[in-house]
Amino acid sequence: MFPPQFGYYRPSSLADALDFMSGGDAKPLAGGQSLIPMLKLRIIQPKFLVDLSPLRELYFIRDEGNAVSIGAMIKHSDLVKDLTVKNKLPLLSHTASKVGDMQVRNMGTIGGSLSNADPSADYPAVSLVYEAKMVLSSSNGEREVEARNFFKGPFTTEVQENEVLKEIKFPVLQGYKFKYEKIVRRAGDFALVGMAVLAKAEGGKVDDIRVAYTGVSDRPYRPYEHEKMLIGTVTLDKIKEFAEKVSNSVNPPSDSRGSSSYRRKVMQIVTINTLKEVLGVVS
Amino acid sequence: MLLVRPGEKVKVRVKVNGVWYERDIEPRMLLVHFLRDELGLTGTKVGCDTTTCGSCTVLMNGKAVKSCTVLAVQADGAEITTIEGLSSDSKLHPIQEAFKDNFALQCGYCTPGMIMQTYYLLKENPSPSEEEIRDGLHGNICRCTGYQNIVKAVQDASRRLRA
Numbered sequence: 001m002f003p004p005q006f007g008y009y010r011p012s013s014l015a016d017a018l019d020f021m022s023g024g025d026a027k028p029l030a031g032g033q034s035l036i037p038m039l040k041l042r043i044i045q046p047k048f049l050v051d052l053s054p055l056r057e058l059y060f061i062r063d064e065g066n067a068v069s070i071g072a073m074i075k076h077s078d079l080v081k082d083l084t085v086k087n088k089l090p091l092l093s094h095t096a097s098k099v100g101d102m103q104v105r106n107m108g109t110i111g112g113s114l115s116n117a118d119p120s121a122d123y124p125a126v127s128l129v130y131e132a133k134m135v136l137s138s139s140n141g142e143r144e145v146e147a148r149n150f151f152k153g154p155f156t157t158e159v160q161e162n163e164v165l166k167e168i169k170f171p172v173l174q175g176y177k178f179k180y181e182k183i184v185r186r187a188g189d190f191a192l193v194g195m196a197v198l199a200k201a202e203g204g205k206v207d208d209i210r211v212a213y214t215g216v217s218d219r220p221y222r223p224y225e226h227e228k229m230l231i232g233t234v235t236l237d238k239i240k241e242f243a244e245k246v247s248n249s250v251n252p253p254s255d256s257r258g259s260s261s262y263r264r265k266v267m268q269i270v271t272i273n274t275l276k277e278v279l280g281v282v283s
Numbered sequence: 284m285l286l287v288r289p290g291e292k293v294k295v296r297v298k299v300n301g302v303w304y305e306r307d308i309e310p311r312m313l314l315v316h317f318l319r320d321e322l323g324l325t326g327t328k329v330g331c332d333t334t335t336c337g338s339c340t341v342l343m344n345g346k347a348v349k350s351c352t353v354l355a356v357q358a359d360g361a362e363i364t365t366i367e368g369l370s371s372d373s374k375l376h377p378i379q380e381a382f383k384d385n386f387a388l389q390c391g392y393c394t395p396g397m398i399m400q401t402y403y404l405l406k407e408n409p410s411p412s413e414e415e416i417r418d419g420l421h422g423n424i425c426r427c428t429g430y431q432n433i434v435k436a437v438q439d440a441s442r443r444l445r446a
Binding site: 001002003004005006007008009010011012016029032033036037039040047048049051053077100101102103104106107187188 | 284285286287288289290291293309310311313316332333334335337340343346347348349352353354356357400403404419421422423
């Protein structure tokens with residue numbers, strides 16, 4: 001398979017890239033691990049690709065104390081290895097190690113994956129539980145968008161045609177237990193269901209808990225209202241009730257990975273097993 | 284900055300297995316086609332063409348990537364190692380020896396990719412556990428062997444390279 005014909009722009013700075021993109025019909029190229037397959041399948045046929053790889057401004061992991069800012073061009077493999085990310089955003093580091101496979105992690109970027117917003121991708125759910133902020137840049141300036149307002153639908157985000165996701169700001173949550181559980185049909189596939197959990201809990205008592213899913217809706221899903229029922233002393237019965245409620249609150253897509261009802265069932269089981277593990281509840 | 288209009292060609296320079304090559308290509312050309320069709324290095328295979336099977340795995344600046352999902356223009360200025368770059372003086376690389384001695388292939392189509400990924404894996408982690416080998420190779424699909432002998436070959440290669 002060959003990508004369609006396109007023009008290519010290699011900018012000298014971010015400002016240069018944004019200036020070019022304000023002309024329209026140009027798509028930013030990050031690692032290309034989603035973009036190139038989409039080009040090959042002719043799902044998209046932009047007139048120009050703007051290669052972000054030379055832009056040093058987009059490669060950074062900055063420890064800001066109570067937050068860590070990550071440049072859009074940071075690769076999954078860098079997130080796995082970086083000590084700041086490992087220590088301060090352990091859930092993100094752990095999730096990065098489960099993205100695609102080793103080769104994909106060596107090319108693919110966090111900014112590319114979030115901007116692509118595949119409904120079965122791994123980072124979107126993680127960005128929801130961290131309550132990350134996305135910094136979008138255009139030739140008109142910058143704006144910040146909360147993760148919960150960023151994802152608009154399948155492969156659709158708040159990023160406008162003339163904008164680029166420049167960095168992602170993750171608040172640091174100290175002392176939280178974490179897990180990203182991904183159920184796949186076979187190794188390397190996108191998630192049938194994925195679940196991200198961050199919980200502040202001690203001895204069966206939950207002070208704060210954030211749960212988000214991928215693969216169960218047209219965008220990452222965080223059941224903000226239902227989460228509240230897990231606060232306080234947690235029991236297996238409570239977890240089971242939560243699992244039933246959240247899995248009944250979505251209408252997952254049916255596709256080659258699984259039917260809607262199967263996904264809902266998997267979601268329920270993943271929720272029970274993951275929460276039992278994270279919260280240390282013995283059955 | 285560099286502007287290449289649709290339909291125009293772009294000059295790329297890539298160092299492959301220690302030799303610099305320069306070609307004028309369309310920006311849409313994939314790295315795997317650059318290697319196979321422009322340079323005649325047909326050891327790197329196109330399998331699934333969808334970033335799944337790993338038979339097109341090569342090293343770009345020391346990191347394993349799937350060359351069916353990299354544009355040649357993204358490799359401009361980069362160093363690439365392909366399966367042809369592993370053996371020297373017609374002597375097989377220890378990983379190649381290990382694959383041969385452990386019958387880690389049947390049809391052989393996935394083998395160049397398997398070996399390049401093994402090369403990268405062992406460079407990152409010289410003595411991986413079986414679980415780490417299986418995780419490290421999960422982006423490479425083999426339809427013949429059932430993977431048992433491939434895992435054995437990687438373990439054997441790890442021993443040979445550390446000896």
